[in-house]
Amino acid sequence: MPGDTSNTREIAIDARKISKIYRGEDEVRALDNVSVRIRRNEFFTLLGPSGCGKTTLLRVIAGFEPPTSGQLWLNGKDISRLPPNKRPVNTVFQNYALFPHMSVANNIKFGLEMLGKPKAEINQTVEEMLTLVQMQAMKARRTSEISGGQQQRVALARALAPKPEVLLLDEPLSALDLKLRKEMQMELKRLQHETGITFIFVTHDQEEALTMSDRIAVMSAGKILQIGSPQEIYQRPAERFVANFIGESNFLDARLSGGSVTLKAGGTFPVENPANVADGDVSVLLRPEHAFLSDAEDALPARVETVVYSGEATSMHTRLEQSGEPVKLRLANAPTGSGMPEEGAQVRIGIQPGALSVLKD
Incomplete structure (x- = not known):
């Protein structure tokens, strides 16, 4: 399976050729022969747009949805037919359900x-969880009287209290405002590290996935397209869909020959080829932050179309003169906030070494 070389003894979740088909007037294949291994003590994220199958896979792992075919193993045991209450798995939902x-x-x-735990054990565990999520001072408050971020912490503490082998998180940060969401991203990562529990996190937010994950599985149309670390997924996407979904992208037409490409816009450059695409006409990825303004003779001539200031950076939309292809640059702003070309200006665009990556369409 893509992006996994794990030893079997290190595996928490082993999904083997899982399919989920909803039959009605129109058959819907929510999961299409999905196989994935998720390691113990790993923060693993299922990432993709709405309808890609990520929540369905989470529900199959939880036991809320039986797979149409395939097997699911947890720490070496086949749990494919176990009901949810018999699985050592807990779930944190979007609405917290407090x-x-x-x-x-x-x-x-x-x-x-x-679960019938002894009273002394319960009281000790509750105090441990309150300390873990930093809610000791709020323990006597009703959950209707605390903020959304505090409710999120309580939901996490409740899910972690039985010490599950795997914790499933179904877009639990979606209801929070931007600042609190960023704070909780760091909090979730801390909790996963301190508890040593395998976290499986579902989101459509690429920034959340890149910020928190040890590894990411990018999904589309019921399939996993690529699995890798945040750096691998962002810097070396194997498919055009992955490159387009993760971060901002420029796609340029080129001709691949060996380890280099000749751009339609001019110039020959060495490339990464993670998907082992055959020589010939290809599409290559250039991230906006890996392009820059240059005075070099071999830089690509372009014309500035729009300039957008966003504080720490300026986004510059240009069009290459030779090929007519659009290229976006993201340039760090100088302390004075000046020195950027204006709209309509002619410029030359350089490309950082190793920045181009060949994509599978």
């Missing part, structure tokens, strides 16, 4: 009581 009339402490306590 009891508003209960205190913070009692919300955390509830699941442990349902």
Whole structure:
């Protein structure tokens, strides 16, 4: 399977050729022969647009959806037919599903009581969880009386309290404002590191995935297109869909020969070829931050179409003169905030060494 060389003993979740088909007037293949291995003590993210199958895969792992075909293994045991309450897995949902009339402490306590844990153990675990999520001062407050970010922490504490082998997180940050969401990204990563529990996180937000994950699986149309570290997914996407979904992208036409490409816009450059695409006409990826303004004779002539200032950087939309292809640059702003070409100006664009990557369409 793409992007995985794990030893079997290191695997927490082993999904083997999982398919999920919803039959009705129109058959929907939500998961299409998906195989993925997720390691123990890993922060693993399922990333993709709405309808790509990421939440369906999460629900199959949780036991809420039976697969149409395939097998699911957890720490070496086949759990394909186990009901949700028999799986050592917990889920944090988008809406948190807290009891508003209960205190913070009692919300955390509830699941442990349902499991029949001894009272002393329950009380000790609740205190440990309150400390872990930094909610000791709020333990007597009703969850209806605390903020969204605090509710998020309580939901995490409740899910972590039974010490599950795997924690599933279904877009749990989507209801938070931008600043709080960024804070909780760091909080989730800290919790995963401190507990040593395997986290499987579902999101459509590329920044969340890049910020928190040890590895990312990019999904589309019920399939996993690529698995890799954030750096691998961003810097060496194997497919055009992955490159386009993760970050901002420029796509340029070129001719591949060996380890270099000749751009339609002019110039020959060495390239990465992660998908092992055959020589011939290809599309190559150039990230906006890997292009720059240059006075060199071999730089690509272009004309500036729009200039957008965004504080720490300026986005410059240009069009290459030889090929007519659009190229976006993202340039760091100088402390004085000046010195950028204006709209309509003629410029030359340089490309950083190793910045071009061949894509599979």
